[in-house]
Amino acid sequence: MRGLPTAAVLLAVFTGSLALAQGDGRRSGYRDMSPALQKMQDDDTANPAMLFVQAGETLWNEKAGTAGKSCADCHNDATVSMKGVAARYPAVAAETGKPVDLEGRINLCRTNRQQAPALPAESDDLLALSAYIALQSRGELIAPPNDVQLAALRTKGAEIYKQRQGQLNLSCANCHDDNPEKKLAGATIPQGHPTGYPIYRLEWQALGSLKRRLRNCVVGMRAEAWPYEATEYLALESYLMERARGMVMDAPGVRP
Amino acid sequence: MANVLVNAPKTAKKGQVVEIKALIMHVMETGYRPGTNGRIIPRNIIQDFSATWNGREIFRMKMSPAIAANPFVSFSAVANESGTIAFRWSGDEGFLAEHQVAITVT
Numbered sequence: 001m002r003g004l005p006t007a008a009v010l011l012a013v014f015t016g017s018l019a020l021a022q023g024d025g026r027r028s029g030y031r032d033m034s035p036a037l038q039k040m041q042d043d044d045t046a047n048p049a050m051l052f053v054q055a056g057e058t059l060w061n062e063k064a065g066t067a068g069k070s071c072a073d074c075h076n077d078a079t080v081s082m083k084g085v086a087a088r089y090p091a092v093a094a095e096t097g098k099p100v101d102l103e104g105r106i107n108l109c110r111t112n113r114q115q116a117p118a119l120p121a122e123s124d125d126l127l128a129l130s131a132y133i134a135l136q137s138r139g140e141l142i143a144p145p146n147d148v149q150l151a152a153l154r155t156k157g158a159e160i161y162k163q164r165q166g167q168l169n170l171s172c173a174n175c176h177d178d179n180p181e182k183k184l185a186g187a188t189i190p191q192g193h194p195t196g197y198p199i200y201r202l203e204w205q206a207l208g209s210l211k212r213r214l215r216n217c218v219v220g221m222r223a224e225a226w227p228y229e230a231t232e233y234l235a236l237e238s239y240l241m242e243r244a245r246g247m248v249m250d251a252p253g254v255r256p
Numbered sequence: 257m258a259n260v261l262v263n264a265p266k267t268a269k270k271g272q273v274v275e276i277k278a279l280i281m282h283v284m285e286t287g288y289r290p291g292t293n294g295r296i297i298p299r300n301i302i303q304d305f306s307a308t309w310n311g312r313e314i315f316r317m318k319m320s321p322a323i324a325a326n327p328f329v330s331f332s333a334v335a336n337e338s339g340t341i342a343f344r345w346s347g348d349e350g351f352l353a354e355h356q357v358a359i360t361v362t
Contacts (some may be wrong), residue, residue, distance in 0.1 A: 043277075045263030048326040051281040054259055205284075205325035 007247055029190035030250050032181065041196075041254040049200035049252035050132055052124070052207045059125060065116025071129070074113060082136040084143070085250050090238045091145050099149055101237050103209060105244070117172050121228035126139040126234030127207045131198050136252035141248060142195065144241045151232025153231075157239025172236075187256065194237070196253020203256065210237055258354045267360045268335035272280035276315075277330045278343055278345060280353060286321040302347035303344065305329060319347070335361045 024142075030038060040046050041248070060071045060078055075081040088103040095112060106129050107118040119126035144150065161172045175184065176192035199208040211233045215225040226232045259281035267275050280302070286300025299321060307315040314333045338361045345353045 022303050043263075045277055045279060046328055046330075048279060048281075048328065051259045051279065051326060054261065055281075070312055202324070 013081050021218050026193060026244070026247060027180075028193055028195040028247060028250060029255055030196065032188045032190045033254075033256060037202075037256060038198070038253055041250070047200065047252070047254055049198070049207055049254065052198075052200075053130045053135050054213060055124070056128035059129050060132055065110065066115035067113060067115040069114050070148060071090045071109065074109075076134055078132060082133045084137050084140040085138040086130075086134040086137040086251060087142045088145055090150065090234055090241065092147050092149055094250045099147075099153055099238065101210075101234055102133065103211075105235075106130060106133075120203060122209060122212055124207075127198050127209065130209065131207060131252045134198060134249070137249045138251055142241055142244045144238070144245060148180060150238055154234050154237040154242050155254070156231075157235035157237070157242075161239055166218070166221035170221045173175050173219065192240065193247055195244060195247050196250045196255070198251070199253040199255045201255045207252070209246055260343070260353060262355055262357055262360075264357050264359060266358070267362065270335060270361050272335045273332050274335050274359075275330065275332050276341065277319055277328070278305075278307070278355075279326065279328045280345055281307070282345075282347070282351070284319075284321070284325045284327065288321065293321075294304055298348075300348045300351075302327060302351060304343050304344075304346045306344050307333075308342045309333060310337060314341075316354050335359065337361055 011156075030041065033041075044050050057078075058116055062186075063070045072078070089105065090099050091105075092098065093100045093108055094104060095108065100108060103121070103126055106126060110116045111118050119129075164171045164174070172192065175189050180189050180191040194210050194213075198207050199213070199214070200207050211228060214233055214236055218225045261279040263277040282302050283300060283301065285297055285300040286324050287296065287301075290298045297305050301321055301323070302319050305315075305317045305319060305327075306313060314327075315331045317329060319327060338359060341357050341359055343355045345351070
């Protein structure tokens with residue numbers, strides 16, 4: 001029995017080194033942060049995103065809507081049922097047959113199963129629930145599902161990613177494919193792998209979704225950001241998750 | 257109910273210096289920012305944070321609008337006796353949060 005914990009530690013060290021260097025040149029944004037910020041993310045009592053995780057755990061067990069059901073009533077223990085789930089989204093929702101991201105999936109459960117109003121985009125409750133669910137995928141490999149609809153969405157996402165836009169006439173690829181690890185003003189440009197979402201971004205002083213991050217970049221290009229419900233985000237999210245396939249999830253992340 | 261995360265050791269040797277970390281969810285609105293309607297958003301910050309060990313104060317801090325949202329405070333104390341470490345945050349708009357952890361000193 002003594003050997004078991006050692007094996008677990010070895011495995012942790014192994015997955016840890018996987019996160020550090022992917023071997024194929026892909027780097028999580030975690031790698032481009034200062035050691036101080038990495039420590040902040042690694043310590044669950046210093047990572048401010050864990051405050052939202054705590055709130056998310058409460059929401060998970062709280063009954064909502066006219067159906068009077070909580071998430072736990074169907075999904076039981078999130079540490080078991082939600083393991084690896086965030087690493088697979090966006091995915092096709094069974095009841096609508098359409099692709100949704102994790103936030104969309106939470107809201108589908110709310111409207112269909114709990115008979116509760118959908119949570120607004122970037123609301124504290126939606127972020128808290130997604131952070132709690134994403135935490136269950138920490139250390140899991142990003143594994144987007146195979147699906148025709150998702151493949152089409154990824155192709156669309158790849159097009160948007162390479163499309164120059166805005167007054168600065170930049171594409172996502174101009175920074176994140178052509179110039180990663182270089183500086184944009186004082187900040188290091190990451191490769192743009194969505195391994196840690198939702199992230200606690202110090203600049204925001206708040207937790208935010210991948211959509212908020214994408215909007216931020218689009219505004220930075222001086223282009224007009226799509227509304228939150230736009231399929232462009234879903235396409236980009238699907239493409240980025242496919243691009244990060246096999247990378248280790250480190251959610252909920254801290255980013256500068 | 258305020259959302260608090262405290263990290264303090266559960267046990268310590270007598271005379272040992274222990275590190276105590278406290279994180280709390282709070283907007284720390286500065287009172288200098290205009291809202292979407294152009295009016296200044298009223299200041300809403302934690303003004304005072306303190307920690308006591310069995311009722312005796314071991315740490316106190318005055319907070320200002322320059323401190324970021326969800327303030328994280330780390331400090332150290334000498335472990336002398338078993339008991340309770342109590343934390344208290346108070347601030348604008350009647351904000352009050354309290355949290356306690358137990359520690360055994362041998």
